[in-house]
Amino acid sequence: xxVLVIGGDxxxxxxxxxxxxxxxxEVGILDSLVRRHWDNELGVxxxxxxxxxxxxxxxxxxxxxxxxxxxxxxxxxxxxxxxTLRKFEPQAIVHFGEQRSAPFSMVDREHAVLTxxxxxxxxxxxxxxxxxxxxxxxxxxxxxxxxxxxxxIDIEEGxxxxxxxxxxxxxxxxxxxxxFYHLSKVHDSHNIHFACKIWGLxxxxxxxxxxxxxxxxxxxxxxxxxxxxxxxxxxxxxxxxFCIQAAIGHPLTVYGKGGQTRGFLDIRDTxxxxxxxxxxxxxxxxxxxxxxxxxxxxxxxxxMMVKKAGNSMGLNVEVDHLANPRVELEEHYFNxxxxxxxxxxxxxxxxxxxxxxxxxxxxxxxxQRVDKQEILPKVSWx
Amino acid sequence: xxVLVIGGDxxxxxxxxxxxxxxxxEVGILDSLVRRHWDNELGVxxxxxxxxxxxxxxxxxxxxxxxxxxxxxxxxxxxxxxxTLRKFEPQAIVHFGEQRSAPFSMVDREHAVLTxxxxxxxxxxxxxxxxxxxxxxxxxxxxxxxxxxxxxIDIEEGxxxxxxxxxxxxxxxxxxxxxFYHLSKVHDSHNIHFACKIWGLxxxxxxxxxxxxxxxxxxxxxxxxxxxxxxxxxxxxxxxxFCIQAAIGHPLTVYGKGGQTRGFLDIRDTxxxxxxxxxxxxxxxxxxxxxxxxxxxxxxxxxMMVKKAGNSMGLNVEVDHLANPRVELEEHYFNxxxxxxxxxxxxxxxxxxxxxxxxxxxxxxxxQRVDKQEILPKVSWx
Numbered sequence: 001x002x003v004l005v006i007g008g009d010x011x012x013x014x015x016x017x018x019x020x021x022x023x024x025x026e027v028g029i030l031d032s033l034v035r036r037h038w039d040n041e042l043g044v045x046x047x048x049x050x051x052x053x054x055x056x057x058x059x060x061x062x063x064x065x066x067x068x069x070x071x072x073x074x075x076x077x078x079x080x081x082x083x084t085l086r087k088f089e090p091q092a093i094v095h096f097g098e099q100r101s102a103p104f105s106m107v108d109r110e111h112a113v114l115t116x117x118x119x120x121x122x123x124x125x126x127x128x129x130x131x132x133x134x135x136x137x138x139x140x141x142x143x144x145x146x147x148x149x150x151x152x153i154d155i156e157e158g159x160x161x162x163x164x165x166x167x168x169x170x171x172x173x174x175x176x177x178x179x180f181y182h183l184s185k186v187h188d189s190h191n192i193h194f195a196c197k198i199w200g201l202x203x204x205x206x207x208x209x210x211x212x213x214x215x216x217x218x219x220x221x222x223x224x225x226x227x228x229x230x231x232x233x234x235x236x237x238x239x240x241x242f243c244i245q246a247a248i249g250h251p252l253t254v255y256g257k258g259g260q261t262r263g264f265l266d267i268r269d270t271x272x273x274x275x276x277x278x279x280x281x282x283x284x285x286x287x288x289x290x291x292x293x294x295x296x297x298x299x300x301x302x303x304m305m306v307k308k309a310g311n312s313m314g315l316n317v318e319v320d321h322l323a324n325p326r327v328e329l330e331e332h333y334f335n336x337x338x339x340x341x342x343x344x345x346x347x348x349x350x351x352x353x354x355x356x357x358x359x360x361x362x363x364x365x366x367x368q369r370v371d372k373q374e375i376l377p378k379v380s381w382x
Numbered sequence: 383x384x385v386l387v388i389g390g391d392x393x394x395x396x397x398x399x400x401x402x403x404x405x406x407x408e409v410g411i412l413d414s415l416v417r418r419h420w421d422n423e424l425g426v427x428x429x430x431x432x433x434x435x436x437x438x439x440x441x442x443x444x445x446x447x448x449x450x451x452x453x454x455x456x457x458x459x460x461x462x463x464x465x466t467l468r469k470f471e472p473q474a475i476v477h478f479g480e481q482r483s484a485p486f487s488m489v490d491r492e493h494a495v496l497t498x499x500x501x502x503x504x505x506x507x508x509x510x511x512x513x514x515x516x517x518x519x520x521x522x523x524x525x526x527x528x529x530x531x532x533x534x535i536d537i538e539e540g541x542x543x544x545x546x547x548x549x550x551x552x553x554x555x556x557x558x559x560x561x562f563y564h565l566s567k568v569h570d571s572h573n574i575h576f577a578c579k580i581w582g583l584x585x586x587x588x589x590x591x592x593x594x595x596x597x598x599x600x601x602x603x604x605x606x607x608x609x610x611x612x613x614x615x616x617x618x619x620x621x622x623x624f625c626i627q628a629a630i631g632h633p634l635t636v637y638g639k640g641g642q643t644r645g646f647l648d649i650r651d652t653x654x655x656x657x658x659x660x661x662x663x664x665x666x667x668x669x670x671x672x673x674x675x676x677x678x679x680x681x682x683x684x685x686m687m688v689k690k691a692g693n694s695m696g697l698n699v700e701v702d703h704l705a706n707p708r709v710e711l712e713e714h715y716f717n718x719x720x721x722x723x724x725x726x727x728x729x730x731x732x733x734x735x736x737x738x739x740x741x742x743x744x745x746x747x748x749x750q751r752v753d754k755q756e757i758l759p760k761v762s763w764x
Contacts, residue, residue, distance in 0.1 A: 078491065109460065109510040113503055120502070120569070121495055124562075128491040152551035153544060160556075162535060162544055167715070169534035174542075174553035175572065180506075183576060187502070187569040190557065194565060198709040198763045327580040333549070381580045 002026045003278060004088055006075060006126075007096030008068075009053050010035055011228050012142070012211060012270050016094060018218035018225065019271035020278075021066045028069035028088045029053075030081075031097065038104070044235065044374050046228035047244055047366045048214065059224040075122040082129050092138045092278040093130070097122060098184070102146070102326075103234045103379040105181035112180040119184035120191065127195040138281040139203040140274060141192060143185045145263045145293060145336065147207055149176025150329050155336035158205065158289020173289075178328050179381070189289075196287040203286070204277045208270065209263030209293025212239040213355065214362055216268050227267070229362070232374040239264065239302055241375075243356065246310040246317045247363030248370050253377070256324030258300025259331035263293025263338065266349040276344045291338045294348035309356035325377040385660060386410045386470055388457060388508075389478030390450075391435050392417055393610050394524070394593060394652050398476060400600035400607065401653035402660075403448045410451035410470045411435070412463075413479065420486070426617065426756050428610035429626055429748045430596065441606040457504040464511050474520045474660040475512070479504060480566070484528070485616045485707075485761040487563035494562040501566035502573065509577040520663040521585040522656060523574060525567045527645045527675060527718065529589055531558025532711050537718035540587065540671020555671075560710050561763070571671075578669040585668070586659045591645030591675030593652050594621040595737065596744055609649070611744070614756040621646065621684055623757075625738065628692040628699045629745030630752050635759070638706030640682025641713035645675025645720065648731040658726045673720045676730035691738035707759040 003020050007013040008029030021027040033053065039045060051059070057068050069088060073080040075097055098119040099105065105115035123141070130137050148155045151174070161170045172193065175186045192203050219227040230236045231244040242252045265273075273292050282288040297305075303319045310317035324330065342348075349355070385402050389395040390411030403409040415435065421427060433441070439450050451470060455462040457479055480501040481487065487497035505523070512519050530537045533556070543552045554575065557568045574585050601609040612618045613626040624634045647655075655674050664670040679687075685701045692699035706712065724730075731737070 109507065112510070113506055116502055116506065116569075116573075117499055120498055124495055124498065125491065128494070151553055153546040153549045153553075160544070160546065162542070162546075162556075164535040164542065164544075167535045171533055171535075171556035172558065174544075174556050176554065177572065177576065180573070180576070183569075183572050186572055187498075187565075190559065190565050190568055191498075191562070194559065194562070 001091050001278060002089060003092045003094060004028045004030055004090040005094045005096065006030045007098065009033055010096055012267065013096040015216045015219055015227055015267050016271045016274050017068060018060060019216060020275060021060070021068055022064065022218050023275060028071060028090070030071040030073065030075065030084055032074040033072060042234055044232040045369065045371065046230050047363065047369055048226045048229050050226060050228050051224050056225060059222055063221055075125055076118060078125045081125050085129050085133060090134065090137055092140060093126065094140045094274055095123065095126060096142050099181065101235050102179035102181045103377065105179050106379050106381055115181050116184045116187065120187050123188045124191060127192065127201065130201055131199045135199065135201060138278060139192065139201065140277045141188065141203060141205050143189055143205045143207040144182060145207050145209045145291060146182040147175050147177050147186050147189060148173065148336070149178055150332040150334055151176065152333050157291045157337055157340050178326065193287040196285055200285040202282040202284050203288065204282050205287065205289045206273065206277060206292040207289060209265050210237050210239065211265055211267050211270050213267040213359065216271055231370065233377040234379065238299055242303055242306040243359040244363040244370060245375065246306050246315055247360055248367045249316065250372065250375055251318040251320035252303045252306060253375065254299055254303050254319055254321050255326060256321065257330035258303065258321060259298050260328060261296055261298045261332070261334035263291065263296055263336055264351065265292065265294045266355065268349050269294055269346065272346060273341050276341055276346060280344050290340045291336055292341060293338055295351060296334065296336065306356060309353055310360060313357065313360055322377070325380045327381045383473045383660060384408045384471060385474045385476060386412055386472035387476045387478065388412045389480065391415055392478055394649065395478040397598045397601055397609055397649050398653045398656050399450060400442060401598060402657060403442070403450055404446065404600050405657060410453060410472065412453040412455065412457065412466055414456040415454060424616055426614040427751065427753065428612050429745065429751055430608045430611045432608060432610050433606045438607060441604055445603055457507055458500060460507045460511070463507050467511050467515060472516065472519055474522060475508065476522045476656055477505065477508060478524050481563065483617050484561035484563045485759065487561050488761050488763055497563050498566045498569065502569050505570045506573060509574065509583065512583055513581045517581065517583060520660060521574065521583065522659045523570065523585060523587050525571055525587045525589045526564060527589050527591045527673060528564040529557050529559050529568050529571060530555065530718070531560055532714040532716055533558065534715050539673045539719055539722050560708065575669040578667055582667040584664040584666050585670065586664050587669065587671045588655065588659060588674045589671060590652065591647050592619050592621065593647055593649050595649040595741065598650050598653055613752065615759040616761065620681055624685055624688040625741040626745040626752060627757065628688050628697055629742055630749045631698065632754065632757055633700040633702035634685045634688060635757065636681055636685050636701055636703050637708060638703065639712035640685065640703060641680050642710060643678055643680045643714070643716035645673065645678055645718055646733065647674065647676045648737065650731050651676055651728065654728060655723050658723055658728060662726055672722045673718055674723060675720055677733060678716065678718065688738060691735055692742060695739065695742055704759070707762045709763045
C-alpha cells in the first residue's frame with residue numbers, strides 16, 4: 001500500500017515509517033522538520049543523537065534496499081500539501097504532523113495560539129486536499145487519550161450510548177482535555193468527524209496513550225537509524241523521562257500526588273496499531289475512533305516500577321513529588337476501554353522488567369548527553 | 383457596569399450595545415468592521431441602509447446624551463486587544479466578534495480556515511488578556527444552539543448527567559455541529575471551559591438560537607440607528623429571510639423537506655438575555671452555559687406562518703422546497719431545554735402575527751434595496 005507518513009521525522013512517525021517500509025508498504029515521509037527547530041529554540045536535545053533526515057533515509061536504503069520518498073514542507077501550506085499528495089498518490093495517510101507537547105502549548109499565549117492554529121489548520125488542509133483529489137484515501141489521525149480527561153465513568157472508544165429521559169442515542173464521547181495542546185486534538189476530532197459526514201471521507205482517530213520505549217526492529221538496526229528520546233520538561237513524557245532520570249541519578253519527577261492514571265503503550269505497539277488501522281480501513285463516511293494503549297498505570301506506580309528496576313541494576317533511584325505544574329486531578333477514577341485494536345489482532349508488548357532494564361541501559365549509554373538544567377518542568381498551567 | 387461589546391457594529395451587537403447603554407451601563411464597542419468588508423467582498427448588502435459606525439454613535443449621543451466608546455480593531459491582534467482592555471477596564475465583556483455565517487465558512491477551504499482561525503484565535507486572545515489584567519471580569523460569549531446538532535435525546539444546557547455501567551458523572555454535552563462555523567464555536571466552548579478551570583475565569587456561554595426581528599426600542603428611535611437585516615444566501619437567516627422574500631414576491635426558500643427544527647428568539651430577547659447574563663455573573667472558575675432561545679419551530683412551519691401573515695396583508699406568498707445545500711437531517715427529534723434564562727427573569731416576546739406583520743411591513747418599506755440575485759443559496763456543503 002502507498003502510505004504517506006506526515007510527521008515521519010518525529011518519535012512515533014520515524015518508527016512507523018521504517019516499520020511500514022519494512023513490511024513492504026511504499027512509504028513517503030512528509031515533514032516540515034519544525035520539531036528539530038523547536039528543540040533548537042528551546043535549547044533542548046533528545047537523549048539520542050539523531051541524524052539528519054536525508055542521512056537516515058540513505059542508511060535505510062543502504063541497509064534494506066527500500067526507498068522512502070521525502071517531502072520537506074509544512075501542511076499548513078496548502079499548495080505544498082496539495083502538490084505532494086498529487087505526486088505521491090497515497091492510499092493511506094498517517095498524520096502525526098502536529099505540535100504534540102502539552103507544556104509547549106502552555107508556555108504562553110503565542111505557544112497556545114501556535115499549537116492550535118498549526119494543528120487545526122494542518123488537519124483542515126489535509127481534509128480539503130483529500131476531498132479534492134483523494135476522497136477514497138484513508139486518514140489515520142493521531143489523537144490522544146488526553147482528549148477524554150478523567151471522567152468519573154468508563155471511557156469508551158470515541159462514542160457513548162446515552163439513555164436520557166426515556167430516549168437513547170449514541171453520541172461523541174464528551175471531551176475534557178487538559179491543555180491547549182489536548183484541546184487542539186479535540187478540535188481536530190470534531191473537524192474530521194464533520195468532514196467524514198459531509199464528504200464521505202474515511203478516517204480513523206487513534207486516541208493514543210503515552211508512548212514509551214525507543215527500540216523497534218528497524219530503528220535498532222543501525223545507530224544512524226536511532227529514534228529520538230526526549231527527557232526535558234517540555235517534550236519528555238512519563239516513563240521515558242523517568243528512566244533517563246534514574247540512569248543519571250536524578251530523582252524521578254512525579255507531579256503532585258502521582259495518582260494520575262493514564263493509558264500507556266510500547267512504541268513497538270504504536271507501529272503495529274498503525275499497520276492494523278491502515279490494513280482495516282474505515283468505511284467511506286465513517287469516523288472511527290480507537291483507543292490506542294495497552295495498559296493503565298498511575299504515575300506514582302510507574303515511578304515505583306522504575307525505582308525497583310533501577311535498584312536491581314545497582315542504581316540508586318529516588319522519587320520526588322514536585323508541586324504539580326499542571327491543573328489536573330491527582331486522584332480519580334479511570335477506566336478506559338481499548339478492545340477495538342485488540343479485536344483486530346494487536347498483541348501487546350506489556351511493560352516488563354526486561355523492557356525497563358533495556359530502557360535504563362539505553363539511558364545509561366547516552367547519559368553524557370543529558371543536560372540536567374532541562375529536566376525540571378518550567379511551564380506552569382496557572 | 384462597564385461593558386465592552388466586541389462585535390458591537392453587527393446585528394446582535396449593535397442592538398445590545400444601545401440597549402445596555404440605555405439601561406445606564408457604561409458601554410464600549412470594539413469592532414474590526416470586517417463584516418462590512420465581507421459584505422463588500424461578497425457583493426451583498428443588508429436590506430436596511432446602515433450608517434457608518436461613527437455617525438451611528440454620534441446620533442445616539444445626540445438623542446440620548448449617552449456616549450459609547452469606540453475601539454476599531456481586531457481581537458486577533460493581541461496588542462490592540464490588550465491596550466483596549468487596559469483603556470476601557472471592562473467589568474463584563476460581551477463577545478459577538480466572530481465570523482457567524484455557516485455558509486460563509488463552507489464557501490471553500492480559505493473561508494473554513496479563516497472562520498476557525500479568526501474565531502478561535504480571537505477568543506484565545508481574549509482569555510489570555512483577561513487572565514493577564516482582568517481575571518475577575520465576566521466573559522459573556524455568544525455560542526450557538528447549532529453546537530448540539532440534532533441528537534435523538536433531549537438537549538440540556540451545556541452539560542448532561544450520564545449514568546454508565548453503574549457510575550455517574552455530569553459532563554459537557556456531546557457536540558455535533560453542522561458546519562465549519564458551528565465547529566469554531568464548539569472549539570471556543572472547549573477552550574473557554576478549560577481557561578475557567580485553570581485560571582479561575584468566569585464565563586457564560588450563550589448557545590443562542592436563530593434571531594429574528596429588526597426593531598428594538600433603541601434602534602427604532604431614528605433611521606440613523608437602524609439595525610442591519612440580512613436576506614442573502616450567505617448571511618440571511620431563516621424567518622428574517624422569509625419575510626423579505628414574502629415582501630418582494632420571491633418564493634420562500636425552504637431547504638429540503640423543512641422538518642429541520644431549531645430554537646428561535648426575538649432580537650428584543652437577545653438584548654435582554656445579555657443583560658440578564660451580565661447582571662447575574664458566573665462564579666470565579668465557572669463555565670456556565672445557557673441555551674438562549676424562546677421557541678422551537680420547524681423551518682417548514684415557519685414558512686407556513688409567514689405565508690399566512692403575508693396572505694392576510696394581501697401578499698401572494700409561495701413556498702419553494704429547494705434541494706438542501708446543507709448536509710443535515712430534515713426530519714428528526716428535537717427537544718432543547720431553555721429554563722435557565724427564564725428562571726433568571728426572561729419574559730419572552732413570542733413570535734406572533736403582529737411581529738410578522740411588522741417585519742413584513744419593514745421588508746416592504748425597503749424592498750427596493752433587495753438584490754434578487756443574492757437570495758438563493760450558492761454554497762453547497764458537499
